[in-house]
Amino acid sequence: MRAALRWAHSDLRTHRGEALFLVLATAGVVASLLLATALFGYATNPWQRTFAEARGAHVWLHTTPSADARSLARLDGVTSVAGPYRTESATLAARGTRASVELRGTTRLPSVGRPLLTAGRWLDPAVPDGVVLEGSLARALLAEPGDTLTLPGTARTLTVEGIADNAEPPYRPGEQPGLVWALPSAVRAPGGQVIGLRLGDPADTDYAVQRAVTVLGAGAVGEVSTWQQARAEAQGDNRLLGQVLGLFGLGSLIAAGFAVHGAIATRIRGHLRDLSVLKAIGFTPGQVVRIFLLQHLAYALLGAVAAASLTEALGSRVPGRLGDAVGVWQGLPGHTLAVAAVPAGAVLLIGLTTGLAAWRAGRVPPVPVPRPAASAGGRLTGPARRALGLRLPAALVLGCHKAFTGRGRSLATVARLTLPLLLIVVALSAWTTIDRFHSSPERVGLPTALTVRSDGALDASAVQALLTRDSRVSAAYPGVEVAALVPGQTGTIALRGIGTRAEPYPCALAEGRAARGPDEAVAGQGLLDLLHARVGDWVRMTVGDRPQILHIVGRSIEPRNAGRVVTTTLDTLRENDPGVSPAFHELRLRPGADPHRVSAALTAAGRGHLDVHPVTNPADGLSPLRGVVAGLIAVLALIGLVELLTAIGGSVREGERDVLALRAIGMSPRQITAITVTATSCTALVAAVAATALGLPLGRRLIDAQGSTSGIGSGIAQSPSAWLLLLLGAGAVLGAAALAALPAARAAHRRLADTLSAVA
Template sequence: MLVAVWRKLWADIKSHKLQFVLIASVLTLSAMLFTISLLVMGSAHEPWERIFEETNAPHIWISSHQYDLDFTPMIEHPEVSETTGGMAALANNPLMIEGEKRPVYLYAMDDPPQVAHPILAEGRWILSGVLDEIVLDYSFGHFYSLNVGDEIKVLAADGTRDLEVVGLAVTAHWFPYNEVTKDIAPAVGYLSQVTLEAIQPDMEQWYSVIGLRLKQPEISKEFIDRVYEAFPTQLTSAIEWQWVEQNATFANTINVMFMGLFSVLGLIAVGLIIFNTIGGQVLSQYQEIGLLKAAGFKPGQVTLLFLLEHLVVGLLAAVVGIGLGLMLAPGLISPLAENLNTPPPDIFAPGPLLIVFFLVESAIAIATLLPAWRGGKINTVQAITVGYQSQDYRVSGLAHLATRLCLPTVVSLGVKDTFSKPLRAAMSITGMVLTIVIVITSIEAQSTSKELAKNRVYDQGTSADMKVVRNFVPEEVIRNEILNHPDVTRFYTELPLFGQTPDYSEQPILFRLLSGAYQDFNFQLKEGRMIKAPGEAVVGYAVLDLLDAKIGNQVEFIIEGTLVELTIVGRYMESFNTGFVVLSNLETYKEKLGIEVQPLVYYLRLEDFTAAESLRSEWLTETKDLISIKIIKKEPPTSTAQLVDLITSLGLIMVVVTGANLMSTSLLSVRERSRDFGIQKALGLTPAQIGLSVIIGSITIAVISLLVGIAIGLLLMQEFIQQVGIQIGAGPDFFFIHWGYMMMLLPLVVLLAIASSLWPAYWSARLKVVDALRYE
């Protein structure tokens, strides 16, 4: 049998070189996409939860400003199953990166503990007792392009101190460091005890920290209450795992959902394409099946021969495809892993690679068995003389309609031939629809992220050019040095404070209390209007949702212990704090409080000609680096851009696979219809008309797929992005359709259809009538 398989394979390769190349290409690219999709799925599947399990992360972190606090009562508590043991930490010694102070929690961790042991993604762990080595949080390292071997400065008690980055590690006990979290949460670094002592010799400045794993994780809140009762004055903070999870997974929500959706669509599309290509290939060989049966093969042997032949091709293609996938994967997967704060997946892990083999070979087996089994059963004489011909001919309704509409005959024939094999046409269309949905996913991801960036949604909805945080610098300095600078054309100020509502006291709400010319800064209002007078508020979607409130409602809030009544006059798009944000006037708060409060943040609009970078350097020098200045970009954050690029890259690969599939299907189809072409030529159709009818058939498939794909894609993406928008607090109207790109899809899809059917069209046009009509 193996000899027969080899000879048949070799004969097929020699007789239909292009067809074989196309099938091999489709299988190879499919295996490559399978590989990448599986690796993406592996990375994107519940990243925080996986790291939480793998690092054996604690359910509660407790820290105290008392460096020698005795944690024994907690360690021995019956509800506690494991602990990190007491660890020393520093919280007030920032790292100096790109000339700016970046707050960081520095833990003394000579040896990673059993509980909360970080997973090394790159480099090695610090050597116990060795000075000036640091392992940084993986997401933080990548955010600032810090690599193993780099030196960074830490602000020490006696100036700055150089540390060597020896490793990057992933942890689940704190937020991934990214555009959203960097302004609200410090990064994490691990040092030896001696390095900690060298940075801050005064132990009174140290914190003591312990991580606890509970037997019943769900009681973490009650447990914390008990800890506070036992240590009423000694604790600085107690953080439960649910809060970390909420914040850590929030940042990844969009990424995880997008990549999950994309991977599933990609897998289905590729499966269909394999099924279509291989199934068509077997159907086109019914004459060979007849000949094999005539030569003495039993139906079962025929099926086995075809099965083995295609499995061999599939095996070779899978090897090459997996190889290509592994070559491309690091470039595509690493940014995703950085975004999700997971270690880059081990791309050589045998599990996913075996799954790829299994998927490719399974799809091939199913696609081969059904038509080969049918082929084995048909009458031998019929198989030899006419090959595969459906016994279930139906009048082509589309062709009839085209004729009635007085469309050119060539169009009617092209349309007719498109659906001469309804199942194949349906599968071609379905495969292409999925590809178009994926392309629309990437288009909408591009347009939504760009639209959000254009509206500065990533920077808290402001259309300012620069954000200045004065930290501890007196307000007069900011006014004199910055706000009165000739390059500053407009500004507004903000005092950010956290509060809550009386009914939902556990949900922190950020109050951005504004003053200055905020009316000129084009906040992205989705409903209502901007605040004009004291007592008014514009809120994020999540606040409206939480309170079940509407524009016009009066709502009570508690800001820093002060009860404030606000009238909601509008809703705006806000990505920060999952949309639990209220914009109000600083005057409102001042009136209630009765004391003078000063803003902390300043949003500036600069002259068009201003060189923002040099102005920033100038101001940082003047204020001795005591303020923070951020230039607000009009592009999406790097992490979002990387994600969109990943989706776009994979979408482009899908387009290539789809093109190869279209070409393969078209070639198989014209081979099967050679007799019809012979008849049509005998009836007076010119070669050009025959070729054109083939191209029209391909265009018909492409256009139908496009229309269905756009409809499904938009509905799916709208629903999907709305859900994402609601989850991240930006609201349901978070979806931006780029109609310009959508319109461009039509010519692109038509071009793809033309390109993929050119050779089949040429082949059919060149077909000799006499050969096509030979039946003896």
Template sequence: MRAVLRWEFADLRAHRGQAALMVLVTAVITVSLILANALLQNAGNPWQRTFGQSNGAHLWLHVRPGVDTAPLARLDGVAAVAGPYRTAPSTLVRSAEKVPLELRAVGPALPKVSRPLMRSGRWLDPSVSNGVVLESSFARSMWAAAGDSVTVRGLDGATHTMRVLGVADTADQGAYPNWTPGLGWVLPSTLGRIEPDPSHTAQTVGLRLRDPATTDFTAQQAVTALGSDQVTMVSTWQQVRSSMNLDNRLLGLLLAVFGLVALLAAALAVAGAAGSRVLAQVRDIAMLKAVGFTPAQLVRMFLYEHSALAVVGIVLGTAAASGIGPLLPSPLGEAMTFWQAQPDHLGALLATGVGAVLTIALATALPAWRAGRVPAVPTVRADRPVRRMSLLARLALLLRLPPALVLGARDAFYRPLRAGLTIARLAIPMLMITVALGSWATLDGFRDHPERVGLAATLTAKPSGIDAASASRLLSRQAGVAAAYPGVELQALVPGQTTTITVRGLGTVARPYPFALAEGRGIQDTDEAVAGQGALDQMHVKVGQWVRVMTGGTPRILHIVGRSIEPDHNGEMLSVGMEALEGPVGLPQPQYYALVLRPGASPSGVRAGLLAASHNQLDVQLTTNPADQLGAVRGVVIGLVVVLALIGLAELVTATGSGLRDHIRDLAVLRAMGLTPRQVTAVIVTSTSLLTTVAVLAGTAVGVLVSDRLINLQGHASGVGAGIAQMPPLGTLLLAGTIAVVVAACVSVVPAARATRARVTTALSQF
């Protein structure tokens, strides 16, 4: 064992740079895998924890006022009932911002089912008649905390100053603003004062089930028991869970995919490096066998060495992730802080480390086995069989290129199998770099061209104290507004009556809203609709089919003629023209106007002009862009590109070393024939650069295809829908490929120059 350790230490000292690079790569890969694990755990655990601690309800129904909800408690499978609670819509006014807020009337005692979990402050107190408890994500978005005062306005326009008694978590609905409106709890007397008209209120009932798997069936029973015309909205625990921490899930999946692929690329690089060392140390291995080393000992020696490097890298990566992770900006830091508090995180760390070590060890197994097969007395190396010149070398010769370039083109592909393996190992990092650039380009597309992802309207204007006709005239006179589309949103029961989706009337048949369509066509008739991917999945239909939905007790039969890109409400949107929502009293009054601005118009300037012209009777807000919530993705992409570049660099070092070892006698012969040291160096640089160029072209081509599929797959899973992927700009791809080739040339220059300085007789004596 002492001799084994001495040999391994000597080998590591002889390859310090390569060993340090592999340790660094393994450490960074470990960090990315740990962060991915934390983000994926944080994507589901907060809701699960809150649901369990609050004894949450699996099914929530919003019903009309006065409806008897007692039959719900007698349904099969219902274990407990929360409510019914009276609710009323309102608006929270904070500075120039006005956001929708649903007030829920609850008693001074915390309920047993779906109990809000207080995070700060205290629960409702009868002695504070104007008290309100806000849901935590809504309070965080409004910068409201316990002890603050907020202004709440009812439907009649009257304003009420409310005191925030506390902030609480709930599993009843998703996080704001992904789930709107916000939620606040008040006393029944407070709700009656804010909304005195009973016809403007509703009832909310929560059902806790014995078997969560029966949620859809119970929803059908509940709607049937109450009457479909009495139910305005149904939401399930699956919908709430899927909407929670969607951004964290995206980041986690991105880190996990890149981390696993990077680990595979690193394993291939380690295999290449180990194989290169075995070929370079044939005489040393033969000597070890001659003095008594068995093949098994030699195999273990190589496995121990590379596994030790992997362990060191994993330990460093784990320490870095544990120490620095909680200090990272949200959501990475928040996810790491939460995950480290979980009792099972140590097991996940151990599993990550063991998996990485086993991957590296398996990659080293084949080179180690080859080392064990080296004979104790190495045979005389025969000359390599003469092969035909490659097509590239013949083309270079035909073009009368300099001899160094012709010889470099010949040497690059002289050993086809080894050249192919080198290209494959270099192509994998380039493939994932292209995917990372595709993710970056998609985010840029969301920001720079929002109309392509369903965000044609830059501003949203809501009438407040002004009638719809006056609002429409005011908007049409604003210089920067190109078009103002009236809009209204209603909740609709889907076929089967298991849940609800949002039906949005936006624009008219004569003047349709410019939806971003990924499939089908736009709306051309009053019974036509376009649907988001989430809505199609909820209704189990495809483009071209007819659906029957129930809005406010009115059945509507619609023909889905297109699939739109929908970044809101997890894509659970069914969009129609305003005429499709016409009822007995005519068209519904617009709830808001989607404003498409003229080219070059400043959104902030148009907003300020509308507020001044309407005397603040219009609530004008910028349309929320999903790219604003995914800023952390850019930092992650940069880090992943660096990791992959390090892996590619490690492979380049190995490829250059292998090329020098295979051709060192040729280099000596070339020098003896009269080639200058610069020309000899150019041969090696050309060979490495050509291999890298082929790898860059192959990796980029496959990466563009993979990037499109991965991003669209994630878009489909999130409900936004496929069709959001953007190909990286051609200039960016050319720049990335050029940088890779230039780096490869620079990496090969130093060892090639060192080899050309060796004495000719020394080089020839190695064979």
């Protein structure tokens, strides 16, 4: 055992750089996997916990005031109901911020869909104008218990009594109104009612919705939302961040395993004589295998323990969403198991990949087999001889020849180096796609910057004139959005009529063409998936008691409402219902215009009658992904560095015999050094080219697949720019050359006696 430890210690001193990079790479891989686990837990568990504590309803239906919503309690599968509650649509303002809300009248704390108070108290009959705000709405209004809210255009005020969390979809400006619980006396102009259904089996949600719509009648149902939609919105971008971290973490783990396997295999080839001596003095094959295996498992274990310790100690202090995710995850059940299982799994996988190479070390015979004088693959090829005849530098020709002589070994080295570079190309594709949402939002379904809503004091023509009067506004598109029941009556989608045939709304099309004629529309990927439809199909939906039949002529990139949006012109909706009038205006600004300044100017010009807010960009929630991608690139670069060091060490050791021949023909140490540097650079160049050729289509496919599953649709992927790819390739080649220069120079300047001893 002492001899084994002494040999392992000597090997560690010889390869300290490789050992350090292996530890750092393992630590980075394990840290990314732990952060991915934290983000998954952060995305899913808080909503599930809220839903369970609140006894959340699986289905919420908004109906007309006259609908017999109480009859839904008798449906099969419905165990309990919330409401029905009278509702009123309103606008609240606080500290200069406005928000569209739904006032929901209730006399007591509900037993189903119960609000979970986080601040303040519940409604008190002694305070008739008191309200309780849903948490996301309170954060948007910067409201706290005791604050006074105003209703623009009226003399009414409301007092915030409390703030509560619930399991319904959160407030989203311009898309989802905020939820406000109030006493029935505060709901003065009810426009409908809402009822929640809690089911015995959540899997029966679609069937329950279908039965409820059948009982009430399609004309009585205005909007349907389900627990799946609420869960998806609560998870938001955190689940995507977790998927990105998990995907790249697993890819990095595989790359690290291959790098360790290559390092051991190369080291075995360079230490055949040492291994034979170990066998000759009594080491068994099992002992030799254990030396290599335990040595590299120790590196992996050190990196994994360091990553787990740092994540536990400092993870919650990371600013932004990652820190919040780790903090919440540390308080969730199963956290301790994950902290132990993830590093253990990573160490086990690295151990499995190193096992085969260590087993080969155990098979080395006790008597060293003399190396052949020259291998067939080492002879100069025809192109190499012709290149020398053209008087190209001998170091360049021999270096390129050396890089590609042992085909099997060279291909394995190129493949191991290609994997981390390929993952870096995919990571850069994710980075540039996020940048595309900010730099070119009109190409990803966000052609407008501001949404304007009027309180009704100004008619549509007056609002249009006021908006277009500002020279910074390029176009103002009037629009209306209504909830429509889909065929089968299992849910509602968003039907938007925006723009006119004379001035159409500029949808970002990924397939088909724009809607120009009567009854033509474009749809998001989420809607097409929901209806199992394709571009060219006719679809039927119900708006209130009116059927609407539309011809889908194109697929748009639709970041709103999970892509469950069908967009047509306002003229088309008016042909079916002449009473349709614009409910909002979407503003496209001129290049260089500041949306915040334009918003402030329009709000002032509207004299309190306009609610102006910026269009939500889904990439805003993905800003932490840039830091994640940067960290992953650093981890992958470490893995690539380990592979380069392995390839350089193997190339130098296998070229020791060639040094004698090269000196014999009169080559200087500088030329001999250039041969090894050129060979390593050629290997890195081929790996970079292969990684680019494979990584670009893979990145586009993965990003478009994520876009399709999220409902946005494919066509959002953006490949890295050519200069960025050139920078990556140049960095790989120059880095390989710089790393190879010192060991190659040492080998070229070795004394003749040392060289003869090494190749003996």
